[in-house]
Amino acid sequence: MSDVGPELHDDEALAAEHALGVLSARERALAEARMARDPAFAAQVGAWRERLAPMLTAVGPVEAPAGLWARIERALPANDNGLLKRMRLWRGTAMGSMGLAAAGIAAAAMLASQPPVVIRTAPPPMAPMLDARLASTAGQPMFVAAYDPARKAMLVASLMAPGADPNHSHELWLIPADGKPRSLGLVAPGTSKSMPMKPEMAGMVTEGAALAVSVEPMGGSKSQGPSGPVAAIGKLARI
Template sequence: MTEGEDIDLLAAEYALGTLDAAERAAVAARRQREPALDAAISAWEARLAPMLDEVTPVAPPARLFPAIDAALDAPGPDGSELDRVRRRLGRWRAAAVASAALAACLAGVLLMRETVLAPAPESQTFVAVFHDGDTQPRFLLSVDLESRELTIRPVTAEPVENRTYQLWIVGEGISPVPRSLGLVEDVSGATRKRLEQYDPALLRRATFGISVEPAGGSPTGRPTGPALHGTLIPAGD
């Protein structure tokens, strides 16, 4: 573990499937020799697994794959064209499996957000997932209410030329309108913010937002560009 690394956030990314292949392989290797990381991943997998039972699987029509196989076995204009079709089919099947897995993970996160009604657990770490519709998450945010440190990490978000991402907070007892928490300085890694001025109970109920703003931040003190929103859910039992 590196200094300042958020083990629970890394475990959440691993369990949600938001790491790329190289990162996932590295974490899988690390969990074999780091008991704390392995325990955090197992805890996330245990929390998500029951929620995935609520997602009803949808099977493709029974005739679909036999029809595709029959079409592939039929004579084609030339071998190279058949090879291209087979390659496209392989990519299509891989994409379908990946999309199904991602949809299941996102459904689990949404179910967590909608059904968690119990008081805050002993663990003071909470997370929020920022995604646009049914797409893969754009950002993952975690807040340690005990230290009042916020960490925001891009998942699929990319730098936008001549623009910047800005973080906001709004909520009862904090501000009736979005209040800036500063810029997301690092779109390739983690950005951390200190929230000492906010009461932990108010942070727990707050709504966070990330908007796209001109370079240097919003000129009005309010979000001016497209924004994503998220609320906190417990990250531990």
């Protein structure tokens, strides 16, 4: 399957990450130096802070249960040594539970920040926005996604470290009520991506539909469904 959808704008993503406080010390210093010399970028950061402030107050920390990674490793297929090595790599680099909350907020807020749709006639009732948290079979959060029905776009964010698993592609699948997976495209580790939905698929994005990410050969699955192991899965729910 070929990849679809543009990557998120670098400046906008950096401003959001600075406002959320998820940058490293070096990245934060570079961002603040740029704010001092670039009023437009400083204004972007300020807008993100104002937009996210009320949402962040509702996010509480969640402790990861003891022995979580040991259970993940035991749940992996015994004959998939490559995947086992990758999961061990992710254990040392994956974000914690607050990273999951921040990425989920960034996904929803980034959709909300897009230019408004101009309404010239009274629109029909709009379906609610949906989001999903995709986790491994052991409960480890790995991806977050949000769907905006007004723009018919899925925003997905990987919680893994950039550059993790360079020998495989991670492919996002929509699994609607009929149980047949439909590919939405590829998501590189540690990145966020907006995926426009094809008209015939937009109606399948409903509350309770599942999203899954599979580990595929480079370039994605060559079949009509996942050809590699499913790394994470979750269901869409109302925001």
